[in-house]
Amino acid sequence: MSIRVGIVGISGFGGGEALRLIASHPSFELVYAAGDGSAGSRLIDRFPGVPGKLAGLVIEKWPPETLPKLDLLFASLPTGASAEALARVPQEVRIVDIGGDHRYAEGWTYGLADIWPDRIRGQSRIANPGCFPAATLNTLAPLLAGGLIEPGNIVIDAKTGISGAGRGGGDSRFGYAESNENLQPYGLLTHVHMPEMATTIERLSGGKATGLVFTPHLVPMTRGVLVTLYCRGSATTEQCLDAARSFYADRPFVRVTDTPPQTKWATGSNLSFVSYAADPARNLVIAMGVVDNLGKGAAGQAVQNANLICGLPETAGLDGAPVWP
Numbered sequence: 001m002s003i004r005v006g007i008v009g010i011s012g013f014g015g016g017e018a019l020r021l022i023a024s025h026p027s028f029e030l031v032y033a034a035g036d037g038s039a040g041s042r043l044i045d046r047f048p049g050v051p052g053k054l055a056g057l058v059i060e061k062w063p064p065e066t067l068p069k070l071d072l073l074f075a076s077l078p079t080g081a082s083a084e085a086l087a088r089v090p091q092e093v094r095i096v097d098i099g100g101d102h103r104y105a106e107g108w109t110y111g112l113a114d115i116w117p118d119r120i121r122g123q124s125r126i127a128n129p130g131c132f133p134a135a136t137l138n139t140l141a142p143l144l145a146g147g148l149i150e151p152g153n154i155v156i157d158a159k160t161g162i163s164g165a166g167r168g169g170g171d172s173r174f175g176y177a178e179s180n181e182n183l184q185p186y187g188l189l190t191h192v193h194m195p196e197m198a199t200t201i202e203r204l205s206g207g208k209a210t211g212l213v214f215t216p217h218l219v220p221m222t223r224g225v226l227v228t229l230y231c232r233g234s235a236t237t238e239q240c241l242d243a244a245r246s247f248y249a250d251r252p253f254v255r256v257t258d259t260p261p262q263t264k265w266a267t268g269s270n271l272s273f274v275s276y277a278a279d280p281a282r283n284l285v286i287a288m289g290v291v292d293n294l295g296k297g298a299a300g301q302a303v304q305n306a307n308l309i310c311g312l313p314e315t316a317g318l319d320g321a322p323v324w325p
Contacts, residue, residue: 003310004069006032008062009076011046013163014098017299018074019043023051025303025317027310030054032070034062064088072310074302075099079192094124094309096302102127103196111305112200113314114251114272115141120308128305130193131297132158132216135227137200138254138296139274139289142247143240144204149233149285151207156197156214157228161221161263164293173218184218191216223294224263229287233278240276240285248274252315253296253304261290268292268323270300292322 005022009015010033022028038046044055064085067073072094075082079100086095086102102108102125109119111126115137120126129137136156143149165174173184191214198209235243241256248254254272261273273290291297300318307316 002029003027003071004029004031005072005074006030006034006067006070007074007076008034009099010043010059011035011038012076013294014076014298014302015074016047017294018076018098018302019047019050019054021299021303021317022074023054027312027316028072028303028306030057032068033057033059035059036061067093072096072306074299074306076298077101091124094126094306096126096128096305096309098128098298098302100130100192103129104199110196110200111301112137113301113304113308114138114248114254115204117308117314120305121311123309126302126305126309128298128302130196131160131164131225131291131293132156132191132193132214132227133197133200134272134297134301135225135289135291136197136229137204138272138291139227139229139287140201140231141204142244142274143231143233143235143276143285143287144201145247146243147205148235148240148243149231149287151201151205151209153211153232154201154209154213155230156212157230158214158216159219159224159226159263160216160293161223161225162218163222164225164297165218179218180220182218182220185215186218187216221263223267223292225289225291225293225297226261226263227289229289231285231287232283233285234280234283235278235285236280237276237278240278240287244274244276253318260288263290263292264322264324266290266292266295266322268295269320270295270304270318271322272296
């Protein structure tokens with residue numbers, strides 16, 4: 001079965017990672033690539049290592065009304081840039097929006113694929129979670145669903161590689177000279193990922209996410225997200241690990257580890273690693289999660305969602321091992 005696929009925003013990091021995964025996907029055929037800044041160039045001009053069968057594909061501008069015949073469209077655009085345009089895409093074209101405009105928007109399904117796959121199957125409009133929510137929510141879900149922690153007063157301390165800011169970052173802080181040998185907090189109190197994390201915490205727990213604190217930090221590496229989550233709960237470490245192993249028993253991409261996870265474990269993959277350490281005497285649970293911000297945090301989960309909505313094996317095109325070292 002060949003599914004005709006397009007990518008909008010192909011020149012960015014998320015779009016480029018989607019290209020890498022789709023190029024070797026057993027059922028997806030990339031027939032359309034679009035990007036405003038790169039329109040008119042061939043894929044091989046932007047991605048010299050692209051497979052020969054895609055080398056000559058020309059990147060186009062993308063008025064939605066002039067899309068070729070597509071079965072599936074991946075949109076990887078900055079937050080604020082996709083809502084109006086994607087509303088003009090024909091309804092018969094299934095869409096996975098890697099950007100932030102449609103998370104918990106009416107008419108769109110929130111694509112937290114490892115936790116709610118059955119809600120995603122067969123849908124036509126999927127909003128991909130952000131990279132920080134992907135790491136955070138996969139880590140918290142077993143504890144919230146099992147009532148092992150309180151949904152309020154969760155503190156999220158997050159570290160991310162520079163590619164999470166997008167290509168160029170749009171900010172001098174993300175240049176090499178500013179980020180190398182440096183550690184920077186940013187997005188304090190008002191980060192764009194806060195609402196989707198709070199909403200999902202409440203849906204998983206049935207409680208209120210009041211008191212949620214989230215502080216991301218930029219670290220001088222290219223890829224990866226590590227979240228350390230401080231929660232209130234009287235569970236033991238083993239109870240937390242057992243809850244996660246049970247919760248993810250039949251899920252192909254989540255690994256529960258006895259030791260704290262490391263970002264390099266996930267590099268170039270769609271894997272999500274979770275682990276826990278608890279001190280019941282202090283009513284404290286520390287939960288830790290790792291994803292590749294361009295993999296599970298963006299294009300990897302987008303392909304996983306696309307597999308679900310297209311009725312394909314969930315792992316199609318995503319079986320590759322992480323890059324190591």
